[in-house]
Amino acid sequence: DQQVKQNSPSLSVQEGRISILNCDYTNSMFDYFLWYKKYPAEGPTFLISISSIKDKNEDGRFTVFLNKSAKHLSLHIVPSQPGDSAVYFCAASGGGTYKYIFGTGTRLKVLA
Amino acid sequence: NAGVTQTPKFRVLKTGQSMTLLCAQDMNHEYMYWYRQDPGMGLRLIHYSVGEGTTAKGEVPDGYNVSRLKKQNFLLGLESAAPSQTSVYFCASSPGDRGYTEAFFGQGTRLTVV
Numbered sequence: 001d002q003q004v005k006q007n008s009p010s011l012s013v014q015e016g017r018i019s020i021l022n023c024d025y026t027n028s029m030f031d032y033f034l035w036y037k038k039y040p041a042e043g044p045t046f047l048i049s050i051s052s053i054k055d056k057n058e059d060g061r062f063t064v065f066l067n068k069s070a071k072h073l074s075l076h077i078v079p080s081q082p083g084d085s086a087v088y089f090c091a092a093s094g095g096g097t098y099k100y101i102f103g104t105g106t107r108l109k110v111l112a
Numbered sequence: 113n114a115g116v117t118q119t120p121k122f123r124v125l126k127t128g129q130s131m132t133l134l135c136a137q138d139m140n141h142e143y144m145y146w147y148r149q150d151p152g153m154g155l156r157l158i159h160y161s162v163g164e165g166t167t168a169k170g171e172v173p174d175g176y177n178v179s180r181l182k183k184q185n186f187l188l189g190l191e192s193a194a195p196s197q198t199s200v201y202f203c204a205s206s207p208g209d210r211g212y213t214e215a216f217f218g219q220g221t222r223l224t225v226v
Contacts, residue, residue: 043217
């Protein structure tokens with residue numbers, strides 16, 4: 001069973017608008033969450049993370065929101081740029097697990 | 113500044129053949145991981161290690177073995193390759209801290225089993 005779920009396989013957004021990518025998790029032991037970005041033929045690269053003691057973390061155009069009661073997190077990209085077009089993975093960690101469990105990914109396409 | 117390096121980048125195997133994928137990191141990281149990426153399945157954890165000489169099973173360990181004899185290297189072995197093991201394999205490492213920090217990934221190995 002999938003412990004980390006990204007229910008939207010793909011998303012298209014106009015350049016300059018907001019992109020919102022969603023992620024749900026089932027294991028309440030997870031208390032550290034990460035977003036990775038992946039371009040074709042490259043390895044995933046770390047984007048932003050959030051600890052469960054926070055409900056929001058910002059880094060430039062990227063903001064991650066965490067709703068612990070709903071076991072839901074989202075990544076907001078504002079404004080979206082064509083270079084943001086990639087596959088985005090959310091991952092969960094912490095809680096004594098020592099490992100990262102990834103979701104299935106969302107392919108974002110930013111249209112110029 | 114190499115980071116995480118995977119060898120080889122591409123490989124074609126015949127069913128039943130064996131091979132070893134090598135992962136090397138130069139960041140003195142404690143933890144290392146092997147993932148596979150398949151269409152629609154995301155990144156699935158095969159095996160991981162939380163220190164030299166230790167290994168543990170991940171989500172999809174069957175058909176794979178691993179070894180971590182040196183801190184900087186993490187080897188993934190396929191003893192008898194099957195077409196179902198056709199995938200892109202990624203190695204990652206992290207400083208440790210029980211998972212409360214980011215992991216760094218290699219560039220991937222594309223493996224085809226025919």
